[in-house]
Amino acid sequence: MVEENTLSQIGFKFGKNGAHSARSMMIEELKELLFARDESATKKDYEDDIINFNILHKPTEKSRSLTFRHLVDLYGMSMDTPLFKIFRQWWELSEDAQSMLALQLAVARDPILRNSASVILPLQLGEHLPRETVEQHLAKDDPNRFSAASLKSFAQNINGTWTQAGYLEGKAKKYRIQPKASYVNLAYALFLAYCHGLTGQRMFDSFWCQMLSQDKEHLYDLAHRASLRGLINFKQVSDIIEVTFPNIELPDLTQPKPEEEKE
Structure with a gap:
C-alpha cells in the first residue's frame, strides 16, 4: 500500500480534524465557482473570484475568506494537486x-x-438515520473531545453533505436512498483506488468503488461506459481485470528509499 506521506502529496488528508467541523461540502458554491472558470484556472483565480469579486455573494469580507479557506480545505482548488x-x-x-x-x-x-461513511453506507434503503447516531459515532473514540453543541453542528454538516450527494433524503428526518453513480464517478473511484496502490479486481473491491455501489456487475457496467468514453481502459476476461488511465497524467507513487531521503 502507498504510504500516507505520498498520499498527502497527491491530495489526500489524514488526522482527526476536517472541514466538516465548519460547513457541509457547499456543492452549490462549488458549482458556481467552477462554472465561472475553465479548467486552467489557478488557486489565485478562485481566491480572486471569491474574495475580490464576490461571485458567491457572501455578505462580509470575513465570510468570503472563510468560504475560500473551506473550499480549499475540502477540494484543494489547485491543478498542482493531482x-x-x-x-x-x-x-x-x-x-x-x-x-x-x-x-x-x-x-x-x-x-x-x-x-x-461507516455509518451512512451500511444503512438499508429507506432506513431512518437519527442525527444522534452520527453524534455518537463522532464521540465514540473521545467522548470529551467535543461539546454537545459542536457534535450537533458536525452531524448536521455531515448529514447535509450526504444528502447533497444523493445518499440521504429528507429535511427534519434523514432516510437512506440509493445514489445515482455515473461512469465519471466510477472512473474517479478507480483513480482513487489506483492512488492507494490497488490494481485489477482489488480496485473494484476498494472502499472507493464500494462507496458507489455494492453491486459488482453494476460497477463493471459503469467501467465499460467509462472505457467507451476514453476515461479509462477496462479489460475483463473471466476473473482477470485490467484498468489503466490512457489520457491523464498519473501521480508518481514510487516510494523514496531511506538513503534517498537522507540526501
Whole structure:
C-alpha cells in the first residue's frame, strides 16, 4: 500500500480534524465557482473570484475568506494537486455526476467525513438515520473531545453533505436512498483506488468503488461506459481485470528509499 506521506502529496488528508467541523461540502458554491472558470484556472483565480469579486455573494469580507479557506480545505482548488486536477478535468463531463464527484473528493480530503461513511453506507434503503447516531459515532473514540453543541453542528454538516450527494433524503428526518453513480464517478473511484496502490479486481473491491455501489456487475457496467468514453481502459476476461488511465497524467507513487531521503 502507498504510504500516507505520498498520499498527502497527491491530495489526500489524514488526522482527526476536517472541514466538516465548519460547513457541509457547499456543492452549490462549488458549482458556481467552477462554472465561472475553465479548467486552467489557478488557486489565485478562485481566491480572486471569491474574495475580490464576490461571485458567491457572501455578505462580509470575513465570510468570503472563510468560504475560500473551506473550499480549499475540502477540494484543494489547485491543478498542482493531482486529486483536484483529475476532478476538474472530468467535472464537466456529466452534470449529473457532479454532486457525487464532489463528495468523492471531499471524502478523500476530510477525515471527519470519511469516517462517517461507516455509518451512512451500511444503512438499508429507506432506513431512518437519527442525527444522534452520527453524534455518537463522532464521540465514540473521545467522548470529551467535543461539546454537545459542536457534535450537533458536525452531524448536521455531515448529514447535509450526504444528502447533497444523493445518499440521504429528507429535511427534519434523514432516510437512506440509493445514489445515482455515473461512469465519471466510477472512473474517479478507480483513480482513487489506483492512488492507494490497488490494481485489477482489488480496485473494484476498494472502499472507493464500494462507496458507489455494492453491486459488482453494476460497477463493471459503469467501467465499460467509462472505457467507451476514453476515461479509462477496462479489460475483463473471466476473473482477470485490467484498468489503466490512457489520457491523464498519473501521480508518481514510487516510494523514496531511506538513503534517498537522507540526501
